[in-house]
Structure formats: structure tokens, C-alpha cells
Amino acid sequence: MTAGAFPAPTRRAMIAGSAALLATGAARAASDPIVTCRAGRFLGRRQNGIATFRGIRYGQARRFAAPVAAPLVRETVLATEPGPACPQRGKRRPQAEDCLFLNLWTPAPDARARLPVMVWIHGGGYAYGSANDPITDGHGLAAAGDIVVVTVNHRLNALGYLYLARLDAAFPDSGNAGQLDLVLALQWVRDNIAAFGGDPARVTLIGQSGGGAKIATLMAMPVARGLFRRAITMSGQQVTVSGPVHSTHRARAYLARLGIKDTESRRLLDQPVEKLIEALDADDPVEHSPIYFGPVLDGRSLTRHPFWPDAHPNGLGVDVMLGGTRDETRDFSDPASPEMRHMGWDALPDRIAAELPVDLLPEAVVRAYRTHMPAASPADIFYAATTDGRSWRPQVIEAEARARAGRPAFVYQVDLQSPTNPDRGAFHGIDIALVFGTFDAPDAWIGSGPQTRALSRLMQRHFVAFARTGRPDLPGSAAWPAYDERCRATMIFDVASRVENDPRRWQRELFAPAPYTQPGT
Secondary structure: OOOOOOOOOOOHHHHHHHOOOOOOOOOOOOOOOOOOOOEEEEEEEEEEEEEEEEEEEEEOOOOOOEEEEEEOOOOOOOOOOOEOOOOOOOOOOOOOOOEEEEEEEEOOOOOOOEEEEEEEOOOOOOOOOOOOOHHHHOOOHHHHHHHEEEEEOOOHHHHHHHOOOOOOOOOOHHHHHHHHHHHHHHHHHHHHHHHHHHHEEEEEEEEEOHHHHEEEEEEEEOOHHOOEEEEEEEEEOOOOEOOOHHHHHHHHHHHHHHOOOOHHHHHHHHHHHHHHHHHHHHHHHOOOOOOOOOOEOOOOOOOOOOOOOOOHHHHHHOOOEEEEEOOOHHHOOOOHHHHHHHOOOOOOOHHHHOOOOOOOHHHHHHHHHHHHOOOOHHHHHHHHHHHHHHHHHHHHHHHHHHHOOHHHHHHHHOOOOOOOOHHHHOEHHHHHHHOOOOOOOOOOOOOOOHHHHHHHHHHHOOOOOOOHHHHOOOOOOOOOOOOOOOEEEEEOOOOOOEEEEEOHHHHHHHHHOOOOOOOOO
């Protein structure tokens, strides 16, 4: 790729959503939907009453540059195959640098329907993930909720978040290119979703883990203001973003890994994308970890942090639901591994300290947990303390910030123990399949028994109610109050779901005295 050139779409990518011509006389089912909107004319597939459109191109981008809208395609586009995910480490396929595509499911592809819209932003931090994963197939949620569901691919890792602006003024947007992709996707939704049966005035963003963090960041971006009405973040927060100095240190480390001088960053434009992905194994010069790329306080797209020193005023017009799971970190370290099964008390403080983004005396943390959990093993306390101090703490910070700003959020916690992998407990991500109803997806780990199905339906109803009205209450059910600092009302999703006030109070009080440092920032 050269500077100023758009990536050339592959034949498969063109078929997936940008410039594929619908061959004259091509066979299709009579019920297959065709939708005409501002972006063009799209042919999808109807499956069990839901019209499905996959691989619709919403934009294109030069490497490290802000994206631009996809050009209007005059011919009918066959939208039946998903577009590629952003290049990344791992086994997800297909991958391509030309990855600005979305998928869409709708019960009523008719402009008169005006249904609520849920736009899913995938997790995987800022480094991995795809809108095409089976666990986030939108068919079941669209059918159960009578809503339009959209999933979005965007640029990740160095392709989406490598901050080069201080090294070369030719790259003013490189540090937040992935976020700007999401803004462009939301502009596509605003301009086109009505033709697919959606209401552009009732767009809810929903994302888990890194997806939730991307949503929190979008709430701090003035360019995203007005593009969504509501937000649901699931085990994903972004209290602060990376600063420009640390981000420049990371850019230099990445360039060095590629054998490129600081003054020659434009050579990145000519590197094979495979080489750029290989270099993601560079050491992070700021933290003891593989190199981190994420949103940057660049003074352009982001001029202040999302939740520091308070909730960003830009996001206060957005209704918010935040949640997490009781045993987040049981997803990160296998309870059956020898390391976890043989963890001893002597090593436990240092193991916990290495995982916590709060600088508390780890021996005191262990003592507190042993006092409240006398029957717990070292591994049990490791999972509990790292979940509470690493994963749950930023959720509390965001909920408190919203309450102080007079725009309280609705807060939930999933306590359901995995029916198929009980040692994993209520692990990080267990709520994805519950919300989408994708019980049989790989790594769903929730089974398909009656209790799982009942909880899934309950969560879908609450989430859809929130998308419709801004409140998650259900007719005939007890109220789900908004979160305030007096009661801290939290919906506990479990076999017997209920609202509890201030769950995990002692854990919250234990970690509150120490400032929280967002990983990567």
C-alpha cells in the first residue's frame, strides 16, 4: 500500500458488500429481502422470519488515516457473506485490512416499522475480535426482541490505534482511527437504518469487554455526539485513555521492532500487513506486557478522558446501563491448570499484586479476603480479589460518576454459575450468549437447559426494554432502580434474579482508598 491509496478490495470482499453485481437472473428465494437506502440497494436472505444482511460496506480507509464513507453502488449488492475482520493475531478468518463492513438482522425491513436498534461493538480489547463470531449472531436477539441488530467490524491494534502524530504530522488521526471507524459506522446507521426497519432516534450501543470500553470512549468523543441514544457496557470500562507521551513511547518501540527509525514512520505504509501484525509482539515500554494500543488523548478526537475527573459532559445525554460478572477473571486463568490448582498462600500476595491496577498492600488484601471467605482456597481468593480490584472497580467508578452528574446508570451483575464449566463460575463473557441467545456457540459455556433459557429470555427482555425506553423495567415485575451512592441498587441475574443494594460492599470499601489506574494508560 502507498500513501494516498485505498486498499484494493479482494473479490471476496467485493462480493461481501461493496461492489458485487447481482448477476442477471441469479437464483434467489422469492422471499429474500431487497432494501433500497441512501447507501445503495442490498439483497439479503430471509431466515426463519428474520431478514439478514451480511458484509455491507460502510467505509474505506487508507492505512492510519481517518475513514471515509463508502461510495454509492448503483448495482444491487449481494449482502449474504460477512466481510473480513481486521488483521490480528489468532485464528479468526477471513481477515483483511479492508475490513469496514457490518452485518444486520431485522424482523421488518420496512421504513414504517421504526424498531429500536442495537449496534454491537465486539470485544477483544483493542487488539482482537470480529463482528462475525457465532456467539454474537443477531438472529435470535432480533427475533426475541423485535428489534434491529447490527454488528460492526473496524480497525484494531496498530492498524487502528498506533499514535504517530508526534512523529509525523501526516498521521493526525492514527491514534484513534479505530474509534473513527465506529463513528463512521454509526453515521451509516443514522443515514440508512430506517430503510431496514430501524428507528435512527433509538440507537443503543452494546458491547462487552473491549466493546464496552470502546463505547465509553465514544461517549467522550464530540464527533460521536447524537449518533446514539443509549449505551450498554458489559464488563468493559474506559475511565482514562492513553496519553500522547506514553503513546509516542509505544509507537517508537513498535517502529524499532520493525527496524524503522522514528523519522521514517512513512515506511509503515509500504510494509506488508502480515509484518505489522507480527510486530505486535514488541515489548510495551510503559507496562510489563505485550505492547498496548488503544484510544489516545490526541487533542483532536479526544480532548479529555471519558470518566476522569468526572463523567464526560459529552456523554450525559446518553442513557446508560453497566454490568459485569461475579467471577470475571476465571475466564483468564484456567481453574484446572496446575498453576491454579497448586497455588499456595505464600505466593498469593505477589500473584494478586501483579494483576491489580490499584497499589494496595497485597498481604492486607489477602487477609481481608481470608477473613470474609475462611473456607476459600488460594485460587478462590486470587479470582475474587482480581475480579473485584481489576474488573469490577472501574465499573463502580463509572456508576458513581454518572450518579454524581445527575444521570445515574442502571447496574447489573451476572451470578449464574456456568452449567457446563462450573469451575469457571460466572466468568467474563458469560452474559454474551445469554443476551444473544446463542447457546450452542463455541465458548458459550452456558448449555441450553431450562434455567439458562429462562435467564436468557429475562435478560433479553430487560435489555430490549432499555433500548426501547431508556429504562429496563418490565411490566408486572419489581422495579429496577437506577444506581445512586446511597443504595447502589444492582440487578443480580441468576437462577433467581433480584435487585440487591450495595452487593460486595466490603470489597468496594477495601479497594476504594487507592486510586485506580486504567490498564494501558
